[in-house]
Amino acid sequence: MTTSNKAIQSHVPGFPRIGAARELKFALEANWRGELPEAELETVGRDLRARHWALQQQAGLDFVTVGDFAFYDQVANHIQLLGCEPARYGFGDGQSQLSRYFTMARGKSGNKAAEPAACGHDHAHDAHGEGNLHASAALEMTKWFDTNYHYLVPEFTPETAFSLACERLFDEVAEAQALGHAVKAVLLGPLSFLWLGKAKADGDFDRLALLDKLLPVYGQVLDRLKTQGVQWVQIDEPILGLDLPAPWRSAFENSYWQLNQVGVPLLLATYFSPLEENLSLACRLPVAGLHVDGVRAPHELTSIADWLPVHKVLSVGIVDGRNIWRTDLDAALATLAPIAEKRGGKLWLSASCSLLHVPFTLAAETALDAEIRSWLSFATEKLDELYVLKQALQGDYDAATAAALEVSRAAIASRRASPRVHQDAVRARIAALPADADRRHSPFAQRQAEQRARFKLPAFPTTTIGSFPQTATIRAARASFKRGELNTADYETKMREEIAYAVRRQEELGLDVLVHGEAERNDMVEYFGEQLAGFVFTQLGWVQSYGSRCVKPPVIYGDVSRPKAMTVDWTVHAQSLTGKPMKGMLTGPITILQWSFVRDDQPRARTALQIALAIRDEVADLEQAGIGIIQIDEPAVREGLPLRRSRWDEYLDWATRAFRVSASAAADGTQIHTHMCYAEFNDILPQIAAMDADVITIETSRSDMELLNGFGQFRYPNEIGPGVYDIHSPRVPGQAEMVRLLQKASAVIPPANLWVNPDCGLKTRGWAETETALRNMVAAARQLRAEH
Numbered sequence: 038m039t040t041s042n043k044a045i046q047s048h049v050p051g052f053p054r055i056g057a058a059r060e061l062k063f064a065l066e067a068n069w070r071g072e073l074p075e076a077e078l079e080t081v082g083r084d085l086r087a088r089h090w091a092l093q094q095q096a097g098l099d100f101v102t103v104g105d106f107a108f109y110d111q112v113a114n115h116i117q118l119l120g121c122e123p124a125r126y127g128f129g130d131g132q133s134q135l136s137r138y139f140t141m142a143r144g145k146s147g148n149k150a151a152e153p154a155a156c157g158h159d160h161a162h163d164a165h166g167e168g169n170l171h172a173s174a175a176l177e178m179t180k181w182f183d184t185n186y187h188y189l190v191p192e193f194t195p196e197t198a199f200s201l202a203c204e205r206l207f208d209e210v211a212e213a214q215a216l217g218h219a220v221k222a223v224l225l226g227p228l229s230f231l232w233l234g235k236a237k238a239d240g241d242f243d244r245l246a247l248l249d250k251l252l253p254v255y256g257q258v259l260d261r262l263k264t265q266g267v268q269w270v271q272i273d274e275p276i277l278g279l280d281l282p283a284p285w286r287s288a289f290e291n292s293y294w295q296l297n298q299v300g301v302p303l304l305l306a307t308y309f310s311p312l313e314e315n316l317s318l319a320c321r322l323p324v325a326g327l328h329v330d331g332v333r334a335p336h337e338l339t340s341i342a343d344w345l346p347v348h349k350v351l352s353v354g355i356v357d358g359r360n361i362w363r364t365d366l367d368a369a370l371a372t373l374a375p376i377a378e379k380r381g382g383k384l385w386l387s388a389s390c391s392l393l394h395v396p397f398t399l400a401a402e403t404a405l406d407a408e409i410r411s412w413l414s415f416a417t418e419k420l421d422e423l424y425v426l427k428q429a430l431q432g433d434y435d436a437a438t439a440a441a442l443e444v445s446r447a448a449i450a451s452r453r454a455s456p457r458v459h460q461d462a463v464r465a466r467i468a469a470l471p472a473d474a475d476r477r478h479s480p481f482a483q484r485q486a487e488q489r490a491r492f493k494l495p496a497f498p499t500t501t502i503g504s505f506p507q508t509a510t511i512r513a514a515r516a517s518f519k520r521g522e523l524n525t526a527d528y529e530t531k532m533r534e535e536i537a538y539a540v541r542r543q544e545e546l547g548l549d550v551l552v553h554g555e556a557e558r559n560d561m562v563e564y565f566g567e568q569l570a571g572f573v574f575t576q577l578g579w580v581q582s583y584g585s586r587c588v589k590p591p592v593i594y595g596d597v598s599r600p601k602a603m604t605v606d607w608t609v610h611a612q613s614l615t616g617k618p619m620k621g622m623l624t625g626p627i628t629i630l631q632w633s634f635v636r637d638d639q640p641r642a643r644t645a646l647q648i649a650l651a652i653r654d655e656v657a658d659l660e661q662a663g664i665g666i667i668q669i670d671e672p673a674v675r676e677g678l679p680l681r682r683s684r685w686d687e688y689l690d691w692a693t694r695a696f697r698v699s700a701s702a703a704a705d706g707t708q709i710h711t712h713m714c715y716a717e718f719n720d721i722l723p724q725i726a727a728m729d730a731d732v733i734t735i736e737t738s739r740s741d742m743e744l745l746n747g748f749g750q751f752r753y754p755n756e757i758g759p760g761v762y763d764i765h766s767p768r769v770p771g772q773a774e775m776v777r778l779l780q781k782a783s784a785v786i787p788p789a790n791l792w793v794n795p796d797c798g799l800k801t802r803g804w805a806e807t808e809t810a811l812r813n814m815v816a817a818a819r820q821l822r823a824e825h
C-alpha cells in the first residue's frame with residue numbers, strides 16, 4: 038500500500054433519522070395528537086441530528102452528512118426548499134412551515150395516525166391514495182425505487198414555479214458547523230426530483246419542461262451552501278440507474294454544467310442499480326466526484342475506475358446500505374486496492390446508499406443469538422466498517438484496526454461454515470426436485486370442472502381476503518401473551534373464540550367461502566417467519582417505512598424449512614364450525630422474501646425456492662386435513678421487480694416458479710387462490726397468468742374497475758375476484774355501487790369466472806362497518822345472480 042492512499046476519505050450517503058429508540062416517531066405522533074408543541078418537536082429533531090452527526094464523527098468519517106434529516110420525508114423537504122408546495126392547498130401566510138409540511142404529508146384532517154395502515158404489513162400504499170385531489174388530501178405516496186421506504190410525490194403543473202423558500206437545510210448546516218463538524222450537505226438532484234414527481238395537468242404535460250425554471254433555484258441553494266463553507270455537496274441522482282428516455286438523459290449534461298458553475302464541489306451520487314448505458318454519461322458530467330453503488334453493481338467498478346477522469350473523486354459504496362450483513366472486509370479490500378492504485382489514492386469509501394434502509398444499531402439486540410448477531414451489521418456498525426476499511430487500505434493501521442479485521446474475518450468464516458446456515462436436507466430436496474414440481478396435475482379447465490362439481494358454489498361466489506378486524510381485545514390478548522402474562526393455552530382459547538366469532542358472522546352474512554379471520558396473526562410475514570427455520574427476529578431492528586411508520590423485517594439467515602405445520606390446527610378448528618368451505622390462508626414465498634432482510638450468500642431465487650417448499654408442505658398438510666380451498670397471498674410480487682426492465686424476465690421467471698412450486702402439491706380438486714394488491718399489474722399479466730392460481734383476487738375498486746380491463750384484453754384464463762370495495766377507507770359502499778362495479782367487471786371478464794370480494798383484508802376496519810359493507814356485498818352478488 039502506498040502513502041498516496043492517505044487521500045482516502047470516508048462518508049455515508051445518509052443516516053437513519055428515526056432515532057435509536059424511534060424517538061422521532063414518538064415525538065411526531067405526540068405532536069400530531071396535539072401533545073407536543075412545534076418548538077419541542079424541533080428540539081427533538083435537533084438533538085437527533087446532533088447525536089447522529091456525533092456518531093459519524095466518532096466513527097472516524099471525514100464528513101458528517103447534513104440534509105438527510107426530515108420530519109416526514111426527504112422529498113417533502115425538497116418541495117419546501119424549492120418553493121413548490123401545490124397551489125391546491127391554498128396555504129396562507131398565517132400557517133407555519135411545519136404545519137404546511139404536515140398538511141402535505143397527512144392531509145388536512147390529519148387523522149392518518151389514528152388510522153392504521155391496511156394489509157397486515159405496515160405498508161404505505163394504503164394510507165394515502167384517495168386519488169381525488171381535493172384541497173385537503175395528502176400528497177400521494179409511493180415506493181422509493183425498489184425499497185420499502187415511501188416518499189411523498191411532488192405535484193407539477195405547467196404553472197409550477199420554484200423559489201428558494203425554506204431555510205431548514207441552511208440552518209442544519211449551521212448547526213453542524215457550530216458543533217465543529219466538517220460538513221457534506223446532501224440534496225436530491227433536479228432531474229431525480231422532477232422524475233419522481235407527477236404531472237397533475239390535463240393533456241400531455243411533460244414535467245421535464247420545468248427544468249429551466251428549477252435549475253436557477255438549485256443554483257441559489259448551492260450558492261448559499263458555498264457561502265456557508267460546506268466542503269462538498271452530495272447531489273443524488275438515483276434515476277441514472279433507471280431506463281431513462283433520451284430527453285432525460287441529455288438533460289443531465291447541460292444541467293450539471295450549469296450547477297457546476299456555482300463552484301462548490303459536487304459529488305454526484307447514484308445508487309440501487311447499475312448505471313449501464315448511463316455509465317459514460319455519469320463519468321463525464323462536469324462534477325467533482327461520482328458516488329456509485331458497489332454492492333448492486335460491483336461489475337461496473339472497473340470500468341468506472343477507468344472512465345472517470347483522474348482529477349475526480351470516486352466514491353465507492355462498498356458497504357451494503359440495503360442489507361444487514363457484516364461486510365466481508367477482506368473481499369472489500371481486494372476489490373478496493375486496485376481501484377485505489379488506479380486513482381492515485383483519490384478514492385472515497387462509503388455505504389452503497391443511505392443507511393436509512395437498515396436498522397440503527399446492533400447494540401440494542403441483547404436477545405439475539407450471539408453467533409447470528411456476530412454476522413450482522415446495522416447502521417452504526419457499518420460506520421465502523423468504513424473506518425476499518427479506510428485504515429486497512431491506507432496500510433499503516435493500529436492494533437485496534439488489526440483486531441477489528443480479525444473479528445470480522447472470524448465472523449465471515451463462521452457464517453460461511455455454520456451448520457445453522459446450511460441444512461443438507463434442504464439442499465438435497467432442491468437438488469432432487471422434479472422438473473415438473475411447479476406444475477399442477479391437470480390444466481385449468483379440468484381442475485375447474487372438478488372443483489365446480491366438488492364445491493357447487495353459486496355464480497358470483499362471495500368471499501373475503503382473509504383477515505377480519507384485529508380488535509383491541511385481540512391485540513391486548515396478544516400483547517399480554519408476549520409479555521408472558523397470558524399462558525399459551527389461554528391465549529389459544531381466546532383466539533379460537535375470536536375465530537368462532539368471525540365464522541359465525543360470516544355465516545350470518547351468507548358468504549359462500551369463509552375464512553378464519555387471522556386473529557392469531559400479528560403480521561402476514563412475521564407469523565410465518567416465526568415458525569420457519571432459517572429466520573430470526575430483532576428486538577429493535579426498525580426501519581422507516583414512511584413518516585412515523587416503521588417496519589421490523591425478519592432476517593433470513595439460513596436454509597429455510599418448516600419444522601411443523603403452521604396453520605393447520607387453526608384452520609381445521611374453523612372448518613369444524615361450518616358446513617361452508619373454509620379457505621386456508623398462507624403467505625406466498627415472494628412476499629415473505631420481499632418483506633424480509635434476505636441472505637446475501639446465495640441468490641434470492643434460491644431462498645425463494647426454499648420458502649416455496651416450506652409453503653408447499655403446508656399446502657399438502659392443509660389438504661390432508663380436508664381443507665379444499667387454499668389461498669396463497671402474493672401482494673408483493675410486483676414490488677420485487679428489478680429497476681431495470683432488462684432484468685424483469687429473469688426475476689419473473691423464478692418468482693412465478695416459486696409461487697407455482699408452493700401451490701402445485703395440491704390435487705386438481707383443491708382450489709388454489711392467490712391475492713395481490715398495491716399495484717397495477719397490466720405490464721406483467723402473462724406472468725400472473727403463468728402463476729396458474731385457480732382464482733386470483735385483486736385490488737381494483739379505487740380504479741373503478743379500470744384495472745380489470747387489462748385482464749380482459751389479455752383474456753386472463755382463470756377465475757378472478759376484482760375487489761368491489763375499498764377497505765382502506767371507513768366509507769361503507771352501498772349495494773348499487775357494488776352492483777355497478779360488478780356489471781363493469783362482467784363486461785370484460787366472462788361472468789362465470791367472476792368472484793365477489795373486497796379489495797384486501799379487513800384487519801384495520803371495525804366490525805360494524807365491515808358487517809354493513811359485507812351485507813351489501815352479498816346482496817350485490819345475489820342481485821347479479823338474478824340478473825344473469
Ligand code: GLN
Nearest residue numbers: 156157502503504672798
Ligand atoms: N390475507 C391477508 C389479509 O387479509 C392479505 C393481506 C395483504 O394482501 N397484504 O390480511
Ligand code: ZN
Nearest residue numbers: 672714797798
Ligand atoms: Zn391485499
